[in-house]
Amino acid sequence: MTKLSNLKKTTTADAKPPRKGVAKPAENVVDLEMSTGADSHMGLRLWLRMLTTTNLVQAELRKRLRNEFDTTLPRFDLMAQLERHPEGLKMTELSRRLMVTGGNVTGITDQLEKEGLVSRGTDPNDRRSISVCLTPAGRKAFDKMAIAHEQWVVELFGGLSLDEKSRTHQRLGKLKQHLLDSLKD
Amino acid sequence: MTKLSNLKKTTTADAKPPRKGVAKPAENVVDLEMSTGADSHMGLRLWLRMLTTTNLVQAELRKRLRNEFDTTLPRFDLMAQLERHPEGLKMTELSRRLMVTGGNVTGITDQLEKEGLVSRGTDPNDRRSISVCLTPAGRKAFDKMAIAHEQWVVELFGGLSLDEKSRTHQRLGKLKQHLLDSLKD
DNA sequence: ACAATTTACTTGACATCTAAACTATCGACG
DNA sequence: CGTCGATAGTTTAGATGTCAAGTAAATTGT
Numbered sequence: 001m002t003k004l005s006n007l008k009k010t011t012t013a014d015a016k017p018p019r020k021g022v023a024k025p026a027e028n029v030v031d032l033e034m035s036t037g038a039d040s041h042m043g044l045r046l047w048l049r050m051l052t053t054t055n056l057v058q059a060e061l062r063k064r065l066r067n068e069f070d071t072t073l074p075r076f077d078l079m080a081q082l083e084r085h086p087e088g089l090k091m092t093e094l095s096r097r098l099m100v101t102g103g104n105v106t107g108i109t110d111q112l113e114k115e116g117l118v119s120r121g122t123d124p125n126d127r128r129s130i131s132v133c134l135t136p137a138g139r140k141a142f143d144k145m146a147i148a149h150e151q152w153v154v155e156l157f158g159g160l161s162l163d164e165k166s167r168t169h170q171r172l173g174k175l176k177q178h179l180l181d182s183l184k185d
Numbered sequence: 186m187t188k189l190s191n192l193k194k195t196t197t198a199d200a201k202p203p204r205k206g207v208a209k210p211a212e213n214v215v216d217l218e219m220s221t222g223a224d225s226h227m228g229l230r231l232w233l234r235m236l237t238t239t240n241l242v243q244a245e246l247r248k249r250l251r252n253e254f255d256t257t258l259p260r261f262d263l264m265a266q267l268e269r270h271p272e273g274l275k276m277t278e279l280s281r282r283l284m285v286t287g288g289n290v291t292g293i294t295d296q297l298e299k300e301g302l303v304s305r306g307t308d309p310n311d312r313r314s315i316s317v318c319l320t321p322a323g324r325k326a327f328d329k330m331a332i333a334h335e336q337w338v339v340e341l342f343g344g345l346s347l348d349e350k351s352r353t354h355q356r357l358g359k360l361k362q363h364l365l366d367s368l369k370d
Numbered sequence: 371a372c373a374a375t376t377t378a379c380t381t382g383a384c385a386t387c388t389a390a391a392c393t394a395t396c397g398a399c400g
Numbered sequence: 401c402g403t404c405g406a407t408a409g410t411t412t413a414g415a416t417g418t419c420a421a422g423t424a425a426a427t428t429g430t
Contacts, residue, residue, distance in 0.1 A: 042350040043342035044335055047242065049357045054239045055284050056364045057232065062388085074416065091379060099240050104417055106380060111415090128378040128425045150229055157228035159363020160356060165227040168356045171349050172234045178344020179241045247418085257418095259386065276409060289387050291410055296385090313395045313408040
């Protein structure tokens with residue numbers, strides 16, 4: 001528990017003037033995959049490919065959200081959850097649904113609240129509890145983004161037929177269930 | 186370009202004393218998935234499921250790396266790349282392979298170097314360039330972790346048969362190719 | 371009733387990551 | 401040569417994320 005503690009603040013980023021600073025994908029992204037050893041377990045190969053693919057999609061969505069709407073993926077994701085639950089969601093619920101820690105949700109909610117896109121409401125039955133809702137402004141902003149976002153995803157997944165998507169979805173569902181079962185410690 | 190700028194440092198985290206602070210998975214993680222709208226496009230459903238599944242695996246691997254070896258996923262990933270390339274890799278190469286920005290690689294390399302696990306070497310032919318290698322200590326540390334890591338992945342993906350893994354791998358390969366082609370701007 | 375535990379959220383320290391600006395070197399070309 | 405653009409790394413600012421600890425309110429057990 002010590003090795004991770006002796007570190008300061010070594011962030012950073014790359015590239016020249018008004019050009020780079022991005023982890024360029026495209027023809028370069030081929031290497032997480034290869035040479036795991038020809039006979040290596042399929043589990044490992046599948047895992048690396050899932051990671052690569054997910055990263056590619058995420059990077060592209062993040063880039064577009066920034067360029068088109070000047071926002072970020074986690075903000076969009078939080079708002080997306082709220083949009084589906086007009087009655088509001090507890091911080092705990094948001095944390096669970098977004099699969100991030102409560103502290104993280106606090107931070108993002110703080111920002112969105114400051115920008116007037118969401119509001120915190122107190123629960124009369126439980127004064128510890130907080131109900132987060134989209135404000136009208138937040139809903140308006142989200143609705144515009146959501147349309148574009150869905151189109152982007154459909155476009156990015158256009159490389160697979162409906163049937164392929166459906167089968168993959170089904171397999172990943174099985175995998176997800178296995179994970180939930182076996183990680184239920 | 187302003188909405189993202191008026192923010193301070195609002196991090197955080199949750200939970201009580203020596204217990205939580207974690208985005209608990211298990212029986213909770215069911216919600217990114219549902220209610221995207223019954224008729225919603227398969228692309229979106231598949232995307233959300235990929236995200237959920239990848240997050241579950243990543244969280245578990247991160248937890249185990251921390252508990253068993255007191256290290257983190259990005260450190261492990263960087264070392265894994267070096268292990269496959271004993272001759273050393275340039276910072277640029279690492280950035281490309283890990284699909285993160287150069288600045289990020291600088292930070293992680295700084296830490297690993299400080300811990301004596303990797304070393305930076307200068308290139309006589311190009312004084313801008315740096316060749317990062319595992320040190321003997323780094324290789325030793327990595328080899329021990331790699332065995333456990335692979336077993337973990339095999340275990341986590343044990344929910345799918347070899348054939349299912351193989352088919353999913355193949356589909357994701359197709360998707361990956363589509364992404365690389367269509368994002369090649 | 372009331373101490374002990376649990377639950378809901380926040381805070382603080384720090385790690386990870388991006389984007390953009392900066393430094394230094396390389397390479398091409400007049 | 402000299403300079404101009406491209407390339408390799410680093411740095412900086414700031415967002416996102418974890419983990420652990422802290423506060424306060426609700427629940428539980430007796």
